[in-house]
C-alpha cells in the first residue's frame with residue numbers, strides 16, 4: 001500500500017526562509033546526537049536504535065558500502081538541538097511551529113482533524129555524514145521513549161499488534177541552505193519497493209508518517225577534507241562570517257562553510273481523531289503497561305513458532321524481537337560511488 005506524503009517545493013517566503021538560517025546561527029551551538037546503551041534487563045547493552053544501527057552495519061547502508069564500524073559511527077553522529085517543545089524554546093520559530101501548510105497536510109494524510117504540533121528540532125550533518133535507513137520512534141498510549149526502550153516501541157509498531165493504542169504522529173522535514181548531496185530517501189511503496197529521493201533543496205519540505213515509512217539521508221557531499229575524528233561531546237558552533245567550527249570548547253578540529261552543511265528542521269505533531277481520543281490520552285483511561293506489551297508480543301512469537309526453545313533472556317529476547325518484526329528495505333542496486 002502506498003503511504004501518503006506531501007512535498008512542498010517552497011515552504012516559506014524568501015524572507016522567512018532566510019530567517020530560518022539566521023535563527024540557526026543565532027541559536028549558535030549544536031550538540032552531537034549520541035546514544036547511550038540501555039540499562040534495563042530487556043535488551044541490556046543494546047543501543048536505543050539497535051535495530052537501525054545493526055541493519056546499517058550489516059548492509060552498509062542504502063548503497064551497500066562496506067566500511068568499518070568506527071567509520072560508520074562517525075558518519076551518523078550528527079548534531080541536533082530543539083527549537084520548540086510544545087511551545088517555542090527560541091524566538092522566531094512560532095510561524096514554523098504553527099505553519100498552516102504543515103497542519104493541513106497532516107490532517108489530510110492521517111485523515112484526523114485535530115493536529116497538535118509537539119516538537120521542532122534542527123539536525124545538522126557535515127560533509128560525509130548520512131542517516132541510516134530507519135523508521136522513527138513511535139508512541140502509544142502508555143508507552144513512549146521516556147520509559148520504554150526506543151527499539152521496543154519500533155518493534156511494537158512493526159508488529160501491528162498495538163494499533164489501538166498508537167498515537168499517529170505527522171513529521172515534516174524542511175531544508176534550508178545550499179547543501180550539496182544529502183537527499184532524503186524514503187520508501188512510500190513499502191520496504192520491498194524502490195526508494196524515492198527528494199533533494200534537500202533550500203526552503204522545501206516533505207510531510208509523511210516517518211514512524212511507518214522507512215527513510216534515511218543519503219551522504220552529504222564530501223569536501224576535500226575527510227571526515228574529522230568526531231568524539232561524543234564535541235559541538236558544532238557558528239563563528240560568524242559564514243563559518244562553523246567543530247570541537248570541544250573553543251578548540252577547532254575542523255571548520256566548515258554554511259554550504260558544506262546540511263541543515264534540516266523537523267516538525268512533529270500528534271494527530272487525533274476527536275475529542276474523545278484527546279481525553280483518553282490526557283486522562284490515561286486506556287493505557288498499555290509493560291507486562292501487557294510483553295505478554296502480547298510473547299504470545300505472538302509463540303504463535304509464529306519462534307519460542308520452541310523457550311523464552312530467551314533479556315538481550316537475546318530483544319534481538320529476537322527486532323529480527324522478527326522489523327523488516328528493513330534491502331540495499332538498493334544503485335551505485336553512486
Ligand SMILES: [Fe+2]
Pocket residue numbers: 134135136210215
Ligand atoms: Fe527519521
